[in-house]
Amino acid sequence: MAKKENKVTEQVLLRLSSYLSALDQVQQEGKHVVSSMDMSKFTGYSAALIRRDLSYFGEFGVPGKGYYLASLKSQICGILNLNSQHRVLLAGAGNLGSALTGYEGLRKKGFHIVGLFDNDPLKVGRQIWNTEVYPINEMEEQNKELKAEMGIITVPAAASQEVADRMVDAGLRCILNFAPTAVQVPEHIKVRNVDLAKQLEFLAYFLSLKE
Amino acid sequence: MAKKENKVTEQVLLRLSSYLSALDQVQQEGKHVVSSMDMSKFTGYSAALIRRDLSYFGEFGVPGKGYYLASLKSQICGILNLNSQHRVLLAGAGNLGSALTGYEGLRKKGFHIVGLFDNDPLKVGRQIWNTEVYPINEMEEQNKELKAEMGIITVPAAASQEVADRMVDAGLRCILNFAPTAVQVPEHIKVRNVDLAKQLEFLAYFLSLKE
DNA sequence: AAATGTGAAGCAATTCACAGCA
DNA sequence: TGCTGTGAATTGCTTCACATTT
Numbered sequence: 001m002a003k004k005e006n007k008v009t010e011q012v013l014l015r016l017s018s019y020l021s022a023l024d025q026v027q028q029e030g031k032h033v034v035s036s037m038d039m040s041k042f043t044g045y046s047a048a049l050i051r052r053d054l055s056y057f058g059e060f061g062v063p064g065k066g067y068y069l070a071s072l073k074s075q076i077c078g079i080l081n082l083n084s085q086h087r088v089l090l091a092g093a094g095n096l097g098s099a100l101t102g103y104e105g106l107r108k109k110g111f112h113i114v115g116l117f118d119n120d121p122l123k124v125g126r127q128i129w130n131t132e133v134y135p136i137n138e139m140e141e142q143n144k145e146l147k148a149e150m151g152i153i154t155v156p157a158a159a160s161q162e163v164a165d166r167m168v169d170a171g172l173r174c175i176l177n178f179a180p181t182a183v184q185v186p187e188h189i190k191v192r193n194v195d196l197a198k199q200l201e202f203l204a205y206f207l208s209l210k211e
Numbered sequence: 212m213a214k215k216e217n218k219v220t221e222q223v224l225l226r227l228s229s230y231l232s233a234l235d236q237v238q239q240e241g242k243h244v245v246s247s248m249d250m251s252k253f254t255g256y257s258a259a260l261i262r263r264d265l266s267y268f269g270e271f272g273v274p275g276k277g278y279y280l281a282s283l284k285s286q287i288c289g290i291l292n293l294n295s296q297h298r299v300l301l302a303g304a305g306n307l308g309s310a311l312t313g314y315e316g317l318r319k320k321g322f323h324i325v326g327l328f329d330n331d332p333l334k335v336g337r338q339i340w341n342t343e344v345y346p347i348n349e350m351e352e353q354n355k356e357l358k359a360e361m362g363i364i365t366v367p368a369a370a371s372q373e374v375a376d377r378m379v380d381a382g383l384r385c386i387l388n389f390a391p392t393a394v395q396v397p398e399h400i401k402v403r404n405v406d407l408a409k410q411l412e413f414l415a416y417f418l419s420l421k422e
Numbered sequence: 423a424a425a426t427g428t429g430a431a432g433c434a435a436t437t438c439a440c441a442g443c444a
Numbered sequence: 445t446g447c448t449g450t451g452a453a454t455t456g457c458t459t460c461a462c463a464t465t466t
Contacts, residue, residue: 010413011435017412021391035447044393047447048437055449063448064444080412081419088411095310100407102306105391109408149418150411174414180232180316182255190417192410196311197320199403200299200361201228201291202221203385204322206401207360208292222457246425258425259459266427274426274465424466431460438453444446 012053016076018043019050023073035066085110087148089172091163092155093118093133096178100152102129115146117163118155136166143170153177164191223264227287229254230261234284246277296321298359300383302374303366304329304344307389311363313340326350326357328374329366347377354381364388375402 022042026034036047036054043050054060054067060075061067077083088106090097093116100106101113116133118124123133134142151167153160153175160179167175174190177183180198185191233253237245247258247265254261265271265278271286272278288294299317301308304327311317312324327344329335334344345353362378364371364386371390378386385401388394391409396402 008416009435013413013416014409017406017409020412021406021409025392037447046437048439049435051448052436052450059449061448062444063442064446066447079416081415082412086411086415086418095313096307099306099310103407105408106411109412111408111411150414174417176410176414181236188421190414192414194405194407194410195228195232196314196405197316197322198225198228198232199387199405200297200317200322201231201293201320202224203361203387203401203403204292204297205219205224205290206385207297210399220457248425257459259461260457262426263428263458270427272426275424276466277425426463426465428462428464429460432458434455434457436453436455439451441448441450443448 008056012056013080015043015045015049015053016080018045019053020073020076020080020082023069023076027069027073032069033066034069034072036061038066082110085112086150087112087114087146088150088152089113089115089117089139089143089146089148089167089170090152090154091117091136091139091167092153092159093120093123093128094154097152097154098128100154101131111150113152114148115142117142117166119159136163139166140170143172149173151175153179153183155179157181219267223267224291226254226256226260226264227291229256230264231284231287231291231293234280234287238280238284243280244277245280245283247272249277293321296323297361298323298325298357299361299363300324300326300328300350300354300357300359300378300381301363301365302328302347302350302378303364303370303389304331304334304339305365308363308365309339311365312342322361324363325359326353328353328377330370347374350377351381354383360384362386364390364394366390368392 022039025042036050039050040047057079060072088111090113116131117136117139118133119136124135126133151172153163155163157179161183164183168185177193180195182193233250236253247261250261251258268290271283299322301324327342328347328350329344330347335346337344362383364374366374368390372394375394379396388402388404391406393404
C-alpha cells in the first residue's frame, strides 16, 4: 500500500485529497464514470494536471472513457492511507481543542480523537464530548492503551514545544499544530502547521488592493 | 500602501506572514538588527529566498548590516495591510465558530469578530463571547452598522454557498472558509479555504511510509 | 568584513499537444 | 469519437554567486 516512489510532493498529496472531495460530489450526481475534465470543474485544477497527478501512481483511467468513480476513489484512499480509521490524541482542551473533538467532519473522515490532554486541573479527569482529559505528562503512559498515531496541538504557543516533545515520546508519528510557532521534532516525525491568524493576515492583504 | 506591483504570489504573502512571526521571536531576544540568515533560522526558508521576497517590495536592508527590526516589521505590516484593525463577521456559531470568536490569537493580531450569524433559533439573539448572534439573512442589513470587510464561514458544507452569497451581498471582500467544499464567489472576492479534515488526510499518508 | 540585492543558472511544476487505446 | 497517459515545451520558483554598499 505504501508507495515507495521516489518523492511525492506535499502539493500533490493535498490535491489528491481535493480529488477525493470532488469524487464525493460527482458521486452524488449519480455518475459512475468521471473524466479529468469533470474533476477539473469541481477542484479548479486543470485536467492535464489531474491526469498527471494520477498517472504518477498508476494507470487508473480508461482511455476514451474516463475513470471508474468507485475504483478511483479506492485507489486514492489507498495512496492517502484512508482505508483504516486513525486514532488521534489532542493536547489543549480549550475552545479550539473542544471544538475539534466534537467536530463531525473529522470523525466522518475516519479520524477519531481518543484522548485529550491538558494541564488545567479543572479539566483533567473530566470528559469533553465523551473523551477523557488526562494530564499532559501522562501522554506516553496513556497512549500505551490509547494506541494513537497522530496528534493535534491546540495549546498556546508557549507550551507547544513541550507538548510536541511529549507526543514524540508517546510514539505519535505525525502532528497537526495549530499553535502559531513551528515546533522542532525529529526527522522521522511529520508536522503540519495551521496558523489561523496567518490565514487572516494573508487575506488582509487583498483588502488593500484596488479601491 | 497598496502595492500595484504586477503580481505577488500567494506563497510570498504567506511567507511574509512567517517573517513577521520570526521578527517577533527575534525581538524577544532583544536584538534590533536582523539578517536574512537569522530569519532563515526561525522560518526554515533559505536566506536567499527571504532576501528576494523582501527586495521585491523595496530595499529594506542595509548592506553589510542587515535589516532594522522595527523598520522591517512595519514595512511588512504595511504590505500585508496589518496596520489597522480588521472587522470580521463569522457565520456558523457552532463549536468551531464559538472557539474562533473567543480565540485570543486572532484578536491580538488585530482581527475582531464583530458579529455572529446563525440560523439556529436557540442561538439567535444571544451573545457568545460578548458578541451578538443574528439570523443569517440579516447579514447585509446588520453589516451597515458593523462595517466588517472580512468573513469567516464555519457552517456545515451544505449551507456554505448560501452563507458565502450573503457575505458577498453584505459587502465583505474576503472570506476564510472552513467548510469542506469550495464556494463560488465573484471575481473580486478573495476566498481562502481551510479544510481541517484535509490536513489530517495529508498527514495520514506519512503513516503509511517506512513503518 | 559582512550582508544586501539581483542577474543568471538551475530546478520544479504545470501545461501543451498528440499518439494510442477503448 | 473521446479521453487517457506522457514526452516536450513552457512557465514559474528558488538557489547560486558576486558586485555593491556600509
